[in-house]
Amino acid sequence: MIRIHLLEGKAFVWNYTDARQIREKHRIVGTLVGALARKPRQNVRMGLPLQLLPEEARLLVERGVATLLKNPACQPHGDDTGQGPSTLEDVATYQKGLEENYREQLRLAAEQRKALLDTLAERIAQGQAKKRQQKGEDGDPPSKPADLESTFAFPRESMMVQLPTERTQPGPEEEINCRVPSQDWPYAGQQGHELRYRVFQNLWQRGYYVTSGSKFGGDFLVYPGDPMRFHAHYIALCVPKDEPLSLCDIISAGRLGTNVKKTVLLCSVEQDGTAVYSSLQWSGMQ
Structure with a gap:
């Protein structure tokens, strides 16, 4: 569920x-x-x-x-002294896991830096030799550090931490x-919600994907498939069947749909719950 x-x-x-x-x-x-x-x-x-x-x-x-x-409503928590043994044990386990996670990330970051330095070793050596020549210094180049982990700094603030998005033990x-x-x-019983829900339900039952249409001035956007793959084909405006609609609103809706290359649907619901649609398309001057 x-x-x-x-x-x-x-x-x-x-x-x-x-x-x-x-x-x-x-x-x-x-x-x-x-x-x-x-x-x-x-x-x-x-x-x-x-x-x-x-x-x-x-x-x-x-x-x-x-x-x-x-x-x-959340109740105020008491002080830590009132925590039971199981709670303190869970905190200790969590802290231990954080420390192990940090050590693992430190090791992986050091290995990644070492691999990067190995790929650039020849270029670094050439640059160091050029600097020594410019300064008139002779002798072998400085030796490569033996232990990278001892000199590599990995701040704890840079550590990736998993943030849970739900409670493991719901209250x-x-x-x-x-x-x-x-x-x-x-929303229950509200006329506007009942109208939008009947339209939403009918469009969904027809196989469409339906999302919020607020960014295009409508109630819903109607897609022929998953919005990740398709553009919306319709902008659905839910209006009560017997409520008058001004000519300016109709023209505005038609122009909006044409500008964004979508068909505007005026959606109403009959007394028996049947959804009724009227489409608007701005044809322009001939």
Whole structure:
């Protein structure tokens, strides 16, 4: 069962296996929003957690492959003197593992530097001989250091550390019902969410990949295949069936779709839950 954690009304997946299964098996893309450990300031390539749209999370739950979970409010920790023997033993084991990891990385870094120096040895020797000639010095070149590890500096700040993205021993969790509105899941019963979900569900059932369309001014972007391989073909705008739509909005949507080479879909839902689509394409002046 895929575990979807709720935080302030947002749905997150922290487990890598679950995130991969969501995309490969269920055609749900989501958005990676976590910073990478080695490049925390860049925002081009992100990592876990995977944030899901409310519609994506609800679809997985209604298909019976996922569950919504809420962690209770964290309680303040006491001082370290109140820790039990098992906790102190785990800390000692963790510290020992860090030290072993550092020694291994130090050895590998020293070997890599030695291999690099070996490849440049001839060039270095020529440069040193040229300098000695310029200074008028004679004699044999200085000997090569015998022990590289004793002179090689590898700061602990440069050590690569594995950052866990989920708890190995989860604490108490509360399951949330997506059909009942609550502070953690406020979408249940909302007209806008119900409309978007019915459209999202229908497009997904037709075999499309559906993601957020906010960057193109729509509700969803609709792809014929995995977004890693295809461009979106449609921009989906969800509008209530009986709600009037101004001519300016229609023209703006049509021009936007033409400029980004996508077809705009005006999506509505009938009383019986059937999704209805109208496509817009800007033909221009003839």
